[in-house]
Amino acid sequence: MSPIVSPARPRERSHRLRLLRGHDEPHVDGLVPTELRRPRLRVVDDEPTAAPGVLLAGADPSRRAALRAELGATLTRRTAFAEADAAFEVLEQAPASRLVVLAGNLDDTSAESMMHLLARRHPQLPVISIEAAMPLPAAAEHG
Numbered sequence: 001m002s003p004i005v006s007p008a009r010p011r012e013r014s015h016r017l018r019l020l021r022g023h024d025e026p027h028v029d030g031l032v033p034t035e036l037r038r039p040r041l042r043v044v045d046d047e048p049t050a051a052p053g054v055l056l057a058g059a060d061p062s063r064r065a066a067l068r069a070e071l072g073a074t075l076t077r078r079t080a081f082a083e084a085d086a087a088f089e090v091l092e093q094a095p096a097s098r099l100v101v102l103a104g105n106l107d108d109t110s111a112e113s114m115m116h117l118l119a120r121r122h123p124q125l126p127v128i129s130i131e132a133a134m135p136l137p138a139a140a141e142h143g
Helices: 061-074 087-096 111-121
Strands: 054-057 081-084 099-102 127-129
Touching: 054 061, 054 087, 061 081, 081 087, 087 111, 099 111, 111 127
Parallel strands: 054 081, 054 099, 099 127
Antiparallel strands: none
């Protein structure tokens, strides 16, 4: 007798896992474990899953608030907004966002630098930089 086979349990009676044709679940000698017979349950929310939000970034909280109010009136009511005022916050939250709106410079970097950095790190992520309203050139005023 081989030293690997236990004398108490002959080899031909040992349990083995096998896959039956047409079934995707493992069986032990033709028996399906209770856990596999139960229906698979999923958590379903009443509301559809929220899409990734819009990240509003800028050092001025009042400017971010005004932009949030304006975008909130334009976009769907389920649009989630997140805010950031430092570069590390933008870099942390940007991958989970569907849009980044730069409302001026950040506490520790310029809006232009952040825009270039995001373009390199996340080329598919839309980034908009909204600078302060610029006065019209003199030629355009006279019209």
